[in-house]
Amino acid sequence: MDYEIRPQRLRIPSGWNIYYSNFSNINLKDYINKPDNNNIWLFEGNEDIFQISKDDILIDLGWYPMYDPDGTYIIEVVKNLNWFKLEDRFKSQDKDKIVEKIENYLVHYAPYRPTKLKLEPLPAWIGWEVTYNRFFEIEEEHKNAALFYLSDKLLALQNNYHKIKVELGWFPKHSPYGVYRLSVFLAEQEWWFDSLDKEEIIDHLEEIMLSYNYIHNPASGFCTKQKHELNLSIDGIRRVVSGY
Structure with a gap:
């Protein structure tokens, strides 16, 4: 196998709850004619790829017909669970267009400011709610204002x-000498990880999200509790915390 399955990263504004997800970095169209494509299609080539909700809006992604290489991604936007009168529907075999469209829907139904800045793409995995997000992707043209957005409450x-x-923040806030701090609050304890490397922080966040999640079983419609062990830091010391 020449692939590694990781969660798809999305720019998700505050307030969205990931109901379920098999949405990965894999582009189904890249594996149509490969001999090892069966596992890929079983994992992601189904009608239940991704679902995210906020208030009365639900965004659903699937591949139709299921497991069919000639099929396509379809996004459906539903309000008040009225599947007979969709808010919108979009289909494409192009994974990049699908990701872009989902992100456009997320912003449309949960606008944030400033609109000139894009949110940082984050791992989108089942069971997690984005309660607050001001973690912006700072491009070169906005570098001078970067410290203004580096607060102690980013995500x-x-x-x-x-x-x-x-929780993710920059400590001390707005300081050119600060660091990112990723804090985990579990069982009345706080664990944290500090780094100047944004990608390292996001990779660590992905590790946390994958360690504490429910796996959706499309066949039964139920979620199965996922148990893992997670390496975190407390007082700067790496320790192992068991999922429960």
């Missing part, structure tokens, strides 16, 4: 299944 996630909260 907050929570997983109600496992009663775990994750």
Whole structure:
């Protein structure tokens, strides 16, 4: 196998809850004619790829017909669970267009400011709610204002299944000598990880999200609790915390 399955990264504004997800970095069209494509199609080539909700809006992504290489991605936007009268529908075999369209829907139904800055793409995985997001992707043209956006409250996630909260901030806030701090609140304890490397922070966030999640089973319609062990830091010391 020449692929590694990782969660798809999306720019998700505050307030969205990831109901379920098999949405990965894999582009289904890249594996149509490859001999090892069966596992790929079983994992992601189905009608239940991704679903995210906020208030009365639900965004659903699937591949139709299921497991069919001649099929296509379809996004459906539903209000008040009225599947007979869709808010919008979009289909494409182009994975990049699908990601862009989902992100456009997320912003449309949960606008944020400033609109000139894009949110940082984050791992989108089942069971996690983005309760607060001001974690922006700072491009070269906005470098001079970067410290203004580097506050001690950049991102907050929570997983109600496992009663775990994750927060990201820059400490000291607005300081050119600060660092990113990723904090995990679990069982009345705070664990944290400090780094200047944004990608390292996001990779660590992905590790946390994958360690505490529910796996959706499309066949049964139920979610199965996922158990892993997670390496975190407390007082700067790496320790192992067991999922429960």
